[in-house]
Amino acid sequence: MSMYEEGLKLMEEKFGNGKDNNISLATIALESSADGKPCPNVRVVDAYYEDGTFYAVTYGKSNKMQEIAQNSEVSIAACHEMFTACGVGENLGWVLAPQNAEIRNKLRKAFSDWYDMANNEKDENCVFLAIHLTKGILNINHWEKLYHMDFINKYCD
Template sequence: MSKYDEAMKLLEDQVGNKDGLITLSTIALEPGADGKCRPAARIVDAYYEDGAFYTVTYATSNKMQQIAQNPEVAVCIIVENFTADGIGENLGWVCDEKNAEMMTKLRKIFAAWYYEANNDEDPNTCLLRIRLTKGLWNDAHKGIRNEIDFINKTAT
């Protein structure tokens, strides 16, 4: 098994097929006090599958406005010692036919809270995909450091 395949298996084993909390960082629309770009981070419930995280959010939220201006994002899963860069994509309304397969999975995975937090009838309730581009498993206590290139499907 290649190092990349090992990294993908570890990612799937650790965070796949479940509701998990990740930190999602974007670039704020307003600059910091020094006039430079500043990060904006928040915790979101997400589902991981095949190199991407998926979450349901609202099209006019700050995070989606920020992603519309700059789709480069970063994610962090603290317990698993995993960080990654990716591209955020608004896949549109959760009830759009093109999102049916993923939304069936998400409604099941997020069943405990999904309908309390989301209104599927509102066309601004949208599906966000975060396609990972590069990642890092880094656990100094266990001597693990794996850099993952999701685009070229390599790991070192």
């Protein structure tokens, strides 16, 4: 098994298998700082992980979705598992759109304790956000082993 495959297996163990994960999601604000530099915005979202992508359900007109529409480059962190990554955010559209049926079933199951309370699926602004990972660092046992993962080229060093 390659180091990349080993890293993917660990990712699945830590974040996959239908788990509801809390991750920090950083985007670039629409407004710059006073000196004209880009400002990061960060928030915690519940996310479901599968095959190099985290999925979240959110409001399509939220700040994060407006920011991702302008700049799809995002960063995430899962502090409890010591994982940080960069990726590309994608609005998958309305949760009830036919193309979202499979991921909807998975997220409804993973988020079953709160999904119906927190989401109004009848509102077409209730959307899925996919965070397609591009590069990340998985830190095992407090620096015992680091996996520098390249999800695009499927490589790890």
